[in-house]
Amino acid sequence: MNLKDLTKRPSSLAFRVTVFVGITIFLCLTLISLMVKQSIAQHFAEQDADELNEVFLAVKRKLNQAYTQGTSPSSILFQAVSGHHGVYYLVKNEANEIVFTSDSVDLEKYPGVAYEIEHITPSTLSLFFDGENMLRATEVIVPIQAAQSHKHYQIIVASNMKFHMNYMEEFEKTLWGIIVLSGIITILVARFAVYRGHSPLRRLSRKIGSITADKLDIRLDPTDVPVELANLVESFNAMIERLESGFERLSHFSADIAHELRTPITNLTTQTQVILNQPRSTNDYSEILYSNLEEYERMSKMVSDMLLLAQTEHGLVKPKAEVIDCHKEIGKLIEYFELLAEEKHIYIQLLGDNGEIMCDKSMFRQALCNLLSNAIRYAPDYAEVTVAIQMVHKEAQISISNPGPKIPETQLLRLFDRFYRADPSRNRDGQGAGLGLTIARSVLEVNRGRIRVESSEQKTTFTAILPLSR
Ligand SMILES: Nc1ncnc2c1ncn2[C@@H]1O[C@H](COP(=O)(O)OP(=O)(O)O)[C@@H](O)[C@H]1O
Ligand SMILES: [Mg+2]
Structure with a gap:
């Protein structure tokens, strides 16, 4: 100091x-x-x-x-x-x-x-x-x-x-004696009272001092301190809670990454070991290399998705405030997905109002691409995917629905979690790593928007909600 x-x-x-x-x-x-x-x-x-x-x-x-x-x-x-x-x-x-x-x-x-x-x-x-x-x-x-x-x-x-x-x-002398003596006594008592009054603070500080990264579940009891300190204790508890959840997210995050990378790396290793076991034809080599390339691409996509997520979640990317013509922009995206949809004979229709929204253009595309590709992927063949735009209370609601089995209520909330896939058996056939919805939600939120999901027996609908530009 x-x-x-x-x-x-x-x-x-x-x-x-x-x-x-x-x-x-x-x-x-x-x-x-x-x-x-x-x-x-x-x-x-x-x-x-x-x-x-x-x-x-x-x-x-x-x-x-x-x-x-x-x-x-x-x-x-x-x-x-x-x-x-x-x-x-x-x-x-x-x-x-x-x-x-x-x-x-x-x-x-x-x-x-x-x-x-x-x-x-x-x-x-x-x-x-x-x-x-x-x-x-x-x-x-x-x-x-x-x-x-x-x-x-x-x-x-x-x-x-x-x-x-x-x-x-004489009287004056006595009076001054009394004044000085009672002054000294009062000051001493006041000092002692302040010292005693601070004992809850010292207790708090000892307790806070004992908190370490692995003991973030410690909470202070607001009823255990004088009322004046209850607010402090509550704010402290709230802070520790945020720290704990941040810490938890972080440790889950690294565990998830390790887990997600382990499978493709094991596959690559095994395949390479098998192919190296005996001499192969050039055809076999190139086939295995193509298959490996696919795996590499998937891994690379996952890593870049994770990076994007880390950046948006920690506020490292500042969204540009751009005015987007909803109808026109979504029209372009649908065009882009048409080829993929045709493979499954899926028809995409665009309905509803037109309006201008306020959002970073590339983030908007990212979110809607994820939603559209999910809708096409999880819809049965020959189905119809609907994109409906509605203006409600200074907000645009963009709903993307596809037919399909009902997603149970318990799973609905978890869909937006990292690496979550409702049907783990489909894990490897589609190339999704379970990050698409997490990214969609994250980019919408940094643009002051939000996302909602509803699922009935007939169809599942994801709704992106964004503020209008005016
Ligand atoms: N349109 C949809 N219809 C049905 N289920 C869906 C739809 N979109 C997403 N889901 C479910 O949510 C899960 C998470 O989606 P997402 O984060 O995009 O990951 P991914 O598509 O990579 O599996 C998917 O595995 C799927 O089970
Ligand atoms: Mg997806």
Whole structure:
């Protein structure tokens, strides 16, 4: 495998699934943690608002108390709040003078707007950094109902966010820990699942690996694999089936050839041995040579027929798309066979429609010659052979019938097999090798045609069907 192959190869399935699952789980967990953080922050804001509200009300109460009692607010404000930690407040009077401020934070710098409200809510709070602490604070303008005058005070309340921020920091660390850990676990589980999920594939591949040329009958069970693989298994089975039948045909083919050639070669050998046994006259020699010549010719015809068959069956010959005038072409063929027919006093008649078909001319002749010569050969003497042309649904049906005994149904289907002869005893008298019909069917099929045979008590009819040219 070179580098180019490696770059072209699609990335591994395990890798794809892992990346996909990894990204998804990361996004989901991040989203969930964002939502959780948001809701915790919201909760803290509400908690702070409640606490600051309490402080604010306490301060306000003390201010009112100071006024009703006529004491100075600064003296009692420092004890306004108890039981609250990390909460600070600053009170300014109308003249913007500071009446009271908690130590440890610098609330003077608070830049926020002042609200005139009764209650502190989360929306009135804003964040504020006093240089040392992060605070959540708000400023409220408070009118004080004193006996003689109406006065305004500004109260700034603030709570330290240190505790909450620490908590959030810890929480965030834990969250990231959970995200990374669950991400790793998910990825590992996904990888394992993919590995396990591929085990039927590995099993298939082992089984396929065990198939050899002599074990082509192995089929995979589509119910034995997950549904996703059932199609693959079925296509594979179909492929093996085609291979098997191809293989079978091939081995039958060579066995048939060997078988068909053995008889004439044995005959030739025996005849030659007999003639060589003792001196013969020139006449005897020439007679035996003539007889041998006939055998040679038969063998040569058979070999060329086999070749033609091999070529058409394997798509090695491309048929020419030629337009053929059916009536005229068949007329010529009948003329050509007339001499042969006369020997048996057979009359050939041509009936039916005329039409133009689409077919390779020499293949058409080959197919019809085979059918016509069969009809003449297998018809009794003084019989009548009929060639009838019919146009049906954009097709021409050319039927060649001859009288003769009925061919049994079981034999009809086998007539088109290679080397098949219905009557083996006639094997050697006619010169047919049993290839004529096989060739006829094969050449018709490469021309998008087909062949059919019917046989009744009176006659046998072969019908060649070919597409019309228009
Ligand atoms: N017109 C026909 N009438 C009766 N039998 C036929 C006819 N054509 C073919 N057959 C039968 O089909 C067999 C196969 O025909 P074919 O392939 O042409 O081989 P061949 O003519 O060399 O024997 C023949 O042996 C014969 O038994
Ligand atoms: Mg024949």
